[in-house]
Amino acid sequence: MKLIHTSKLASYASALQALNEDGRLRRMRPRAGIDFVSNDYLALANAPRMKKAIWTALDAGTPIGAGGSRLLRGNCEEHEKLETEAARFFGADAALFFGSGYVANFSVLTTLPQRGDLLVLDSLVHASIHEGARAGRADFRISRHNDPLSVESRIRDWRAKGGRGRVWIVAESLYSMDGDFGPLEDLVEIADRHDAFVMVDEAHATGVYGQLGRGLTAPYEGRENLVVVHTCGKALGAVGALVTASGVLADFMVNRCRPFIFATAPSPLMAVAVREALMILQDEPERQERLSKLVAFTHQQMRLRGERNTSCSQIIPYIIGDNIRAMRLASALQARGFDIRGIRPPTVPAGTARLRISLTLNVGEAHVRAMLDALNEQARGWSR
Numbered sequence: 001m002k003l004i005h006t007s008k009l010a011s012y013a014s015a016l017q018a019l020n021e022d023g024r025l026r027r028m029r030p031r032a033g034i035d036f037v038s039n040d041y042l043a044l045a046n047a048p049r050m051k052k053a054i055w056t057a058l059d060a061g062t063p064i065g066a067g068g069s070r071l072l073r074g075n076c077e078e079h080e081k082l083e084t085e086a087a088r089f090f091g092a093d094a095a096l097f098f099g100s101g102y103v104a105n106f107s108v109l110t111t112l113p114q115r116g117d118l119l120v121l122d123s124l125v126h127a128s129i130h131e132g133a134r135a136g137r138a139d140f141r142i143s144r145h146n147d148p149l150s151v152e153s154r155i156r157d158w159r160a161k162g163g164r165g166r167v168w169i170v171a172e173s174l175y176s177m178d179g180d181f182g183p184l185e186d187l188v189e190i191a192d193r194h195d196a197f198v199m200v201d202e203a204h205a206t207g208v209y210g211q212l213g214r215g216l217t218a219p220y221e222g223r224e225n226l227v228v229v230h231t232c233g234k235a236l237g238a239v240g241a242l243v244t245a246s247g248v249l250a251d252f253m254v255n256r257c258r259p260f261i262f263a264t265a266p267s268p269l270m271a272v273a274v275r276e277a278l279m280i281l282q283d284e285p286e287r288q289e290r291l292s293k294l295v296a297f298t299h300q301q302m303r304l305r306g307e308r309n310t311s312c313s314q315i316i317p318y319i320i321g322d323n324i325r326a327m328r329l330a331s332a333l334q335a336r337g338f339d340i341r342g343i344r345p346p347t348v349p350a351g352t353a354r355l356r357i358s359l360t361l362n363v364g365e366a367h368v369r370a371m372l373d374a375l376n377e378q379a380r381g382w383s384r
């Protein structure tokens with residue numbers, strides 16, 4: 001790292017130096033190697049049908065930029081068509097399209113929960129949810145990961161101390177770094193018992209789980225106490241997020257949500273791409289089936305090789321613990337042609353640095369076998 005001596009930059013430089021010494025300095029790398037890292041679960045990011053939809057829209061005169069916010073000139077027919085289709089597809093009253101999942105989570109949490117309300121966040125929810133909770137008006141507490149009893153005890157403690165407002169239970173349906181599922185049925189039951197709302201981030205489940213990829217919240221969609229964030233940059237192969245909710249909450253967001261009101265609307269071309277992705281989910285259910293077979297194959301191969309694997313899904317954490325060793329193992333696999341990345345704190349809890357192995361339709365069984373062989377050879381002799 002280049003040493004910077006000017007006083008204005010010294011504190012930034014020394015923070016970077018400290019990260020480097022702790023094995024946590026982040027750098028962007030070009031994409032290279034066989035994809036065991038992306039969230040392009042259904043291989044839609046490069047699908048000919050997605051590209052054709054964009055070309056056709058361009059030919060028909062769809063602009064690249066929306067040219068304004070949704071409440072002004074930026075509200076395009078493509079956004080409205082996407083939202084109508086998304087509400088129908090997911091079985092919700094209404095859907096709103098945001099520029100990213102990060103912004104959608106932040107937006108919901110800074111708009112819907114009110115002063116005097118309580119948010120109960122699972123300890124492993126995404127950074128955007130923590131940021132939304134911190135920036136919002138409601139109180140918040142953290143519950144133990146995937147522990148409904150802990151959620152309920154946070155609610156009871158808060159009520160016992162005089163909390164009077166509405167409770168919002170916030171969870172993911174599939175956790176992005178551990179690959180385990182949230183206990184949605186229990187959370188919905190707790191919400192009903194406490195007259196609470198449930199907000200579910202479906203980032204890694206949309207397109208992959210549920211009938212035709214409607215996600216794991218599909219059985220509960222249409223309930224007035226449910227808000228769901230379906231991101232579009234992962235299995236849907238595009239970018240953005242669809243927030244599904246009751247019509248009243250969607251209208252409230254349109255009127256009060258600052259990132260929705262005071263930002264240029266997402267590109268109408270992206271709305272076209274996301275709508276096409278929803279069509280592909282319905283026309284080509286074999287993508288979902290192929291991914292599910294690849295996931296089952298990989299888990300079975302790991303079992304046969306005696307690898308410890310706590311995941312139930314396409315996201316497989318390979319815990320190393322130490323930051324530097326995790327990054328070294330990732331580099332060794334990259335040098336052998338596998339694009340696998342190390343994930344370190346604060347993205348994951350301290351002491352749990354890991355490889356995050358992601359399965360997508362960009363690879364087949366032969367790739368998986370070769371990757372597991374390489375992983376086994378590289379990791380052999382290391383105590384994990």
Ligand SMILES: Cc1ncc(COP(=O)(O)O)c(C=O)c1O
Pocket residue numbers: 100101102103105126128172176201203204231232233239240241
């Ligand atoms: C669980 C979860 N929620 C939200 C996001 C943010 O979504 P986006 O990448 O669309 O901003 C991510 C992205 O990594 C995620 O993993």
